[in-house]
Amino acid sequence: MDVLVAAGTVSIWVGRFGEEDALYDYVDFRYPSDGGWSPFTRDHGLDWVDEDFAEAAWWREPYSFADHSYGDSFAPQADADLAQWSSEVNSAYLLYDIDARQLPRSETSPLTFLGAYHYRK
Incomplete structure (x- = not known):
């Protein structure tokens, strides 16, 4: 699904991983001949x-x-939202210039959408 490209918006997902390498393995891209993808995407x-x-x-x-x-x-609002999850999560993935509010929720992902926030450069 194409996401809405939205300059000045950061979309954030949060979740729990047992170790840092597991998070990066989940979000890092692979580049086979058919283009780049990650388990997250x-x-x-x-x-x-x-x-x-x-x-x-x-x-x-x-x-x-x-x-x-x-x-x-954007941290004041994102941190307030994170506080509701704080004991349950230890990882985050941020995508800048993407507004993911319209994406359907994944049933298989270890990361859950926290929100989309306006940011300033």
């Missing part, structure tokens, strides 16, 4: 995302989105 039905505008994070301590690119502009 397949689980969410995404035809394409620009991995240069994606960030992944895995943590053990309390976490804030403030350290991400442009985080000072």
Whole structure:
């Protein structure tokens, strides 16, 4: 499914992985002859995302989105939403300039959509 390209919007998914490598294995792209994909893009039905505008994070301590690119502009709201999940999640995947609110929820993904937030450069 094509997602809505939306400059100034970051879409965030959160979940739990036992180790950092497992998160990166899930979101990192593979490049066979038929084009790039990742388990994340397949689980969410995404035809394409620009991995240069994606960030992944895995943590053990309390976490804030403030350290991400442009985080000072969206972290207050994203952190408030994350607080509702804080004991259940330790990982996040962020896609910039994508508004994923209209994507159907994946039944197989270990990452759940947290929300889409406006950011400023």
